[in-house]
Amino acid sequence: MYSKKLARLAFGVLAESTFKCPLTRSVSSRVNAARSLCSWTLCLHHRQKNQLSEGLTRLNVRTVSQTTVDPAEVRKFQAMASKWWDLQGDFAALHSMNDLRVPFIRDNLLNMHGIRQLGKPLAGLRILDVGCGGGVLSEPLGRLGTDVLGIDPVEDSVRTAELHSSYDPDLRERVRYQACTLEELAEEEAEGFHAVVASEVVEHLADLDAFASCCQQVLKPGGSLFITTINKTNLSYVFGIVAAEQLLRIVPSGTHDWEKFISPEDLERLLESFGFYVEAIRGMMYNPLTGAWSWQQNTAINYALHAIKCKEEPQPGQVWAESENLDKPGRATNYS
Amino acid sequence: MLTFAKAKLAVLGIIRQCVALRALNGAQAVRRGFASTERDEKSSTSENELFDIIISGGGMVGTAMACSLGLDPNLAGKKILLLEAGHKKEMDKVPETYSTRVSSISPGSAALLSGTDLCSFLNFLSVWDACSDALITFDKENLQDKMAYIVENDVIVAALTKQLQTLSDHVEVQYRTKVVKYTWPHPYHVSESIPWVQVTLANGKTLHTKLLIGADGPNSMVRREAGIPTVKWNYNQSAVVAVLHLSEPTENNVAWQRFLPTGPIAMLPLSDTESSLVWSTSHQHAEELLQLDEESFVDAINSAFWSNENHSELVETAGSLFRTALSVLMPDSGSAHQLPPSVAGIGPKSRVMFPLGMGHATEYIRHRVAIIGDAAHRVHPLAGQGANLGFGDVAYLTKVLSQAAFNGKDLGAMQHLLEFETERQRHNLPMMAAVDLMKRLYSTNAAPLVLLRTFGLQATNTLPPFKEQIMAYASK
Numbered sequence: 146m147y148s149k150k151l152a153r154l155a156f157g158v159l160a161e162s163t164f165k166c167p168l169t170r171s172v173s174s175r176v177n178a179a180r181s182l183c184s185w186t187l188c189l190h191h192r193q194k195n196q197l198s199e200g201l202t203r204l205n206v207r208t209v210s211q212t213t214v215d216p217a218e219v220r221k222f223q224a225m226a227s228k229w230w231d232l233q234g235d236f237a238a239l240h241s242m243n244d245l246r247v248p249f250i251r252d253n254l255l256n257m258h259g260i261r262q263l264g265k266p267l268a269g270l271r272i273l274d275v276g277c278g279g280g281v282l283s284e285p286l287g288r289l290g291t292d293v294l295g296i297d298p299v300e301d302s303v304r305t306a307e308l309h310s311s312y313d314p315d316l317r318e319r320v321r322y323q324a325c326t327l328e329e330l331a332e333e334e335a336e337g338f339h340a341v342v343a344s345e346v347v348e349h350l351a352d353l354d355a356f357a358s359c360c361q362q363v364l365k366p367g368g369s370l371f372i373t374t375i376n377k378t379n380l381s382y383v384f385g386i387v388a389a390e391q392l393l394r395i396v397p398s399g400t401h402d403w404e405k406f407i408s409p410e411d412l413e414r415l416l417e418s419f420g421f422y423v424e425a426i427r428g429m430m431y432n433p434l435t436g437a438w439s440w441q442q443n444t445a446i447n448y449a450l451h452a453i454k455c456k457e458e459p460q461p462g463q464v465w466a467e468s469e470n471l472d473k474p475g476r477a478t479n480y481s
Numbered sequence: 482m483l484t485f486a487k488a489k490l491a492v493l494g495i496i497r498q499c500v501a502l503r504a505l506n507g508a509q510a511v512r513r514g515f516a517s518t519e520r521d522e523k524s525s526t527s528e529n530e531l532f533d534i535i536i537s538g539g540g541m542v543g544t545a546m547a548c549s550l551g552l553d554p555n556l557a558g559k560k561i562l563l564l565e566a567g568h569k570k571e572m573d574k575v576p577e578t579y580s581t582r583v584s585s586i587s588p589g590s591a592a593l594l595s596g597t598d599l600c601s602f603l604n605f606l607s608v609w610d611a612c613s614d615a616l617i618t619f620d621k622e623n624l625q626d627k628m629a630y631i632v633e634n635d636v637i638v639a640a641l642t643k644q645l646q647t648l649s650d651h652v653e654v655q656y657r658t659k660v661v662k663y664t665w666p667h668p669y670h671v672s673e674s675i676p677w678v679q680v681t682l683a684n685g686k687t688l689h690t691k692l693l694i695g696a697d698g699p700n701s702m703v704r705r706e707a708g709i710p711t712v713k714w715n716y717n718q719s720a721v722v723a724v725l726h727l728s729e730p731t732e733n734n735v736a737w738q739r740f741l742p743t744g745p746i747a748m749l750p751l752s753d754t755e756s757s758l759v760w761s762t763s764h765q766h767a768e769e770l771l772q773l774d775e776e777s778f779v780d781a782i783n784s785a786f787w788s789n790e791n792h793s794e795l796v797e798t799a800g801s802l803f804r805t806a807l808s809v810l811m812p813d814s815g816s817a818h819q820l821p822p823s824v825a826g827i828g829p830k831s832r833v834m835f836p837l838g839m840g841h842a843t844e845y846i847r848h849r850v851a852i853i854g855d856a857a858h859r860v861h862p863l864a865g866q867g868a869n870l871g872f873g874d875v876a877y878l879t880k881v882l883s884q885a886a887f888n889g890k891d892l893g894a895m896q897h898l899l900e901f902e903t904e905r906q907r908h909n910l911p912m913m914a915a916v917d918l919m920k921r922l923y924s925t926n927a928a929p930l931v932l933l934r935t936f937g938l939q940a941t942n943t944l945p946p947f948k949e950q951i952m953a954y955a956s957k
Contacts, residue, residue: 231669232669243888243890247888247889248888251888251889262557262558264555264557264558284889284891286889287889288890288891289889312676312677313531313691
C-alpha cells in the first residue's frame, strides 16, 4: 500500500521534473508530446501549462487560439480529422463505446423525462455535445430525436462532422455543429440545454473548474451532465497508457496524459462544489480482443458519470412557504 | 383455430414468389442493357426518395418483413418501402377453390403471423419408408399445441397486405415495380459519393435507402448483384403439387409422408375432405404424372402410398426383428399405426410442377444489405421448413433492427447485421444439412443404406425425448 502511494508520488514528481530515469524517460517525453499534441480535445488553449483564469480565458479566447495554436498541431489534427469515420481506424474504440454511452445517456434521460414519442424516444430535448470531434456520439443522439449541438475547437473535425451528417436529412435537421469553445457558448446559451455530454473530454482539459462552471451555466435546472473519462490509478496507467497507446495501439500514441486523469471521487467533489448532484458512476471496460466495451463494477480504468444540476436552493427565510414545492406533489409535510 | 373453413393447398417448404416475379428475372436481363445507359449517374439525394429501409420482393417473406418492421414501435417514423413486381394480392373473402401453393407454418412462424387468418392445423406427422416397414410418427401429446398449420401462400400474402394497409403512414408498397439495377455504396465514407444504396427502377426512377433487404426468391437479383457467393445444386427432382379429394371424410389432422426411392410423396391436410399433395420425383416422372388423366393420376398416388413392391425380403425380416427387439427393450414405445387416407379425386385447375434444388448464400449481409428467405437459403420441401426458415429470418432481423434503432444506430451498419447473419446461419445451416441428408439417404434402394435408415427410423421412433428435440427445433 505504501509502495503504491510512493510510486504514485514518484510518477507525479518524475513526470514534472527534468530528472530523467530509465523507467520514466519514455513517459516524460511522451507526456511532453501529449502536451503539444491534441487529438480529440475540447479547448486547444487549455493545453498550455499556464492555468488561465476564467476571465482571462473569456477575454483572450480568440487571440489565444490564433496565436498559441501550433501549426504542426493543426496539421496533425487535419490528418486525424478525416479519420473520424473510419470504423476500423484510430477511432474504432470510440465508435464501439457508443454501445455503452448512448444507452447510458438515453436511459437516464428517459428516466427523467419519459418517452416522448415512439421511434424518437428523446424528441424535444436539447443536448450539448462538448468535444464532439467528428460527431461520433452526436449522430446517434440525433437519431434518437434530440436536438444536438456539437462543439469542438478543432474546425476540421467540425467540418468532417458536418459533411458526414449532411447526407442524411434527419440528421441535418437535428444535429448542428459549431467550432467554438465551451466558454464562448456559455455566454450565449445560459440554461439552454436539457443535458450536456462530455465524453472522453475531461482528461484533456487543464482547467476543470472552468469546465464545471460553464456546464452549470448552460444547463437547465435539473438538467443532466454525462461524463465519461479515465480514472487516475496505477491500473489506468498500465492499461490506459502503456497498453492502449504503446503496446496495442488502441489509441494513437500520446493521446492521453496520465496527469490529467481524474478519479471519480475527485470529479464528484468538484461537481458538487459547482451545484451538481452525482447520481450514478459506473465502471467501463474495453476488451481489445473483441473491440467491445462492457460495464463493470470496478471504476479503476474507465468510468461513466451522471450528474444532475441541482434546482435552486430555497432561501432560509422562505423555508416554510416553499417546503411544499420541495416535496412530491400530493404529500403535505407537517412541520408543527 | 378449429375452423376448417378454408384451408389451402400445401406445397411443403419452398416459398415460390408469384409468377410475375419469375418474369422479373427474364425481363431484367433485357432491361439492364438499356437502363444503365439511360440513367444519370449523378442523381442527387432528394428527401422524397431517401428511405430508411427498402425491401425488394413482396412474396410471403418480403411482405411479412414489411409488416413486422411497420409494427415495431422502435421503428415508428422510419420510412419503409416494399417493392413488388407483381400485382397487389387482395382477397375480400377466401375463395372456394384451393390453389396449389401452400406452406406448412410452424408455431414459431404462426406467432409472427398471428394477425392472419390461419386455418387447419396439424397434430400428427407420420413418416415412413417405402422400402421397409420403418415408421416414425411425431405427435403432440397435448392436443392444444399444434405441430403446424397448413395455409395457402396467397392467403398469407393477402392477409399481410391487408395488415400493411393499416401501416400506410410509414410503410409504402409499390406494386408492378421492377428493379433493374442496384448501386452499392463504399463501405466507408468517401466524400463526393452518395453513402446510400441506390435502387434503379424500370420506370427510370432512382431510390436511395439506408438498408436494402433482399427477399426476392431463390434467383435473387440482390444476392447476385451484391456478388454474394452461393452454394447450390439442383436435385434433379421436381415437385408435383395438387389438391386431393379424399375418398371419405376423416378427422384430417395428420400429415403423411412416404419416402419412395424416387423421392418423398406427402399428403397434407387441408380440410376434412381435402388434402394437398406434394410429390417430389424425377423430372421425367413428374412430367409423366402431369400428362396422366385424372383417374390414372389418382391411382398412381394411391399406389405410391400403399404398395409394398419396394420391400425386399432381407430388409423386411431385418426390420421386423429389430422392431421386436426394440419392443422388448422399450415396451411402451411406438404409437399405433394409423393408415393414410385414400384418394378419390383431384381438384380442378391443380397439378403443377416446379424444380427442386438446394441453395445457401455464404453471406447473408453486406454493408447496407441483408438477404432473407429463399434468397438466402432454399431447401427441399420434404421437411416443410422453407417458409419457416424465412419467417425466422424476418423475426430475428426485425429484433436486431429494432434494437439498433433504439440505440440510435445507422440501420445499415455492419455490426448488428453481422449479429443477424451469425444467429440465422447457426440456425439454418444444421436444418438445411439435415434436410439434404435425409433426401440423399432416402433416394436409394441399396440394401445397406435401406437397412441403416430402417434401423435409424425405428430406433428414433422409440425415443420420445429425441423426437421432442427434433420437433422443438423445427417449431422455432
